[in-house]
Amino acid sequence: MKRIPIDKAVPGQVLAEKLTRHDGVLLAGQGSAITEGLLRMLARMNIDSVVIEEEESRSVEEVLEDFRRFTQDLDARFVRIEPQSVLQALKKTMLYLAEKDRDETLALINNPVSASEGSAEPPQGAAESVNA
Amino acid sequence: MPSQPAIQDRVQAKREVRRIKNLPTVPGIVAKISRMVENPETSAAEVGRLISQDQVLSAKVLRMANSAFFGMSRKISSISQALVILGFEVVKGLVLTSSVFDMIQKSMAGLWEHSIGCAAASGAVATLLGRDDAEEILVAGLLHDLGKVVLALNLPEEMNLVREKVKNGKVLFYEAENEVLDFDHSELGQWLAEHWNLPESLAEPMRLHHRPEKAVLKPECTAIVHIADIIIRAKGFGNAGDLLVPPVSMAAWEMLGLRKTDFLPILDILEPKLSSLCDITSID
Structure with missing residues (x-):
């Protein structure tokens, strides 16, 4: 898993940790995929990074x-x-x-x-x- | 007797050892703790207060206590809590490790990684064997190669010769040490352990991790560190000076009652720990 800044996150990436609002309210569970909607919501809430599962970058x-x-x-x-x-x-x-x-x-x-x-x-x- | 070194050679070797004048002094805090616990009236809280006075040291110790080494389900947030949960000897071992950490890192590239890898592997073997002193054995794995640190810091020229001999990929580091110096890091480890007054659970694995069948005071702990050293070298994690897997002591293997099929569960315990231990490697 790795933490990436929100502007590097793209739909389809899988969250390696649950995502919560600053007050602790759950936004998306661990293992769920990032969607366009989620990215817009995160931008509004000033959440600046997410932890995603690492993808295989090797051929x-x-x-x-x-x-x-x-x-x-x-x-x-x-x-x-x-x-x-x-x-x-x-x-x-x-x-x-x-x-x-x-x-x-x-x-x-x-x-x-x-x-x-x-x-x-x-x-x-x-x-x-x-x-x- | 062809294998018996001539007396003159032994004398020469002793002289070499004497050249190591600045055997590192025992870290002050470790000496203080040792003195404190000789007094039976000392409480864990008092020891905890002493360690806590040094904030940098406490932070390092707590970071190790909360690392994948021990796999605690709850966060250990104070030294006194660590003393209660991990026990006195383990915390003392972590204090010692934190105090010599810079020395290990400076002495040889890859030795710190080899040390934490061997510690995690010692813990994994001890866990598989159901030992209730797994944490103490882990700390013995952490410090088993301290003799190499002393050699690297004190006899740099000789160590270059040792490195040359090891380069061909066929000679183990301790064999090359014996060829060049007529003694090796395990003997220096023994000397250091005596000088620092370390407990036998640390001293004997330091001295005998390549000859565990000779251990008398802590034979099982020494045997586990011996097997762990082999496992972590087989994985190629870190660098102990050479990249070879040394021969296994069958006496140690049989004493522990290990089976060949045990390697898989041991590696299963070890693997996730190793990947998260990279964090402690960056302690500063």
Whole structure:
């Protein structure tokens, strides 16, 4: 999440924190999308910033490149311990989490709306596709 | 005996250690607190008042107490409240950390991040194991590499040689320290801990986080910091001087009763903490 000034906010961005008036009255809940109407209202109330969910700004190629670099660095960090099975398990776990993160990010890029709606739970079968 | 260093080498090494004349003095406030608690009649409120006199220090301590480290549901708003909720040893550890924070940051790029990462990982392992002293173990993780700070500040030339040796990506920092100096940061940590009269829960992990099987007074705490150091290096968070994952002590691993499947829940606890800890990194 990040805080942005109101003039940088655009309709469609998702609020990462609830938005309240200066006296505490709720204006928009956490997770709701910014609308033209909300922006006009905020301008009238002199609210100068909002906290929004960060969007994925990387392209598919960049995400894959970041993942490739991560695995390269991971290999370099573990270069000394090949025979230790505990550390191999740790490395595998790190790789599993990075793959999961990569796949969730790619899903978000390909289908931003449904991915943000189902943010709490990864889609069924994600674990299988990670291991493939 | 090929592995036994010649006596002359050991003597030379001792001389090197003696060159470290300005071993940092224990931060005044920490010494004062230690003296206060030796008196059984001292109350938490009195200790709280002493710490609160230094507003900058109090602010730093409260910021750490309210950070993702401890995941408190209610805000801790005073030092005396922190003393009640987190306990005396933890607050003392946070005071110590706040006092040496500038020193850690100046000594080596990335070491502060490695320290808070290791602290969060120590807390995560301790939490998974259901330890009720998780906060104290976390503070031990925070200070485990203090010996490196002393080395970097006192023997800069030797440290450059160590850095050169580490550059090839195959040698661990403490191995390079031993090659260059014939001692390493864990021995200096021990010296510092004695000099500063630190409790064993901090001193033993400082001394033995690379050889946790040798711990006798706080073996579990030392073993947890050892595993946490490995986990945070595996993540590549911060920089402890080299970028390698050191070997795991199987004795420590087995003593804790950890399983390979425990890494996933540990990393699940750790991940959200690490992203929000970037805030404390910018303490000034």
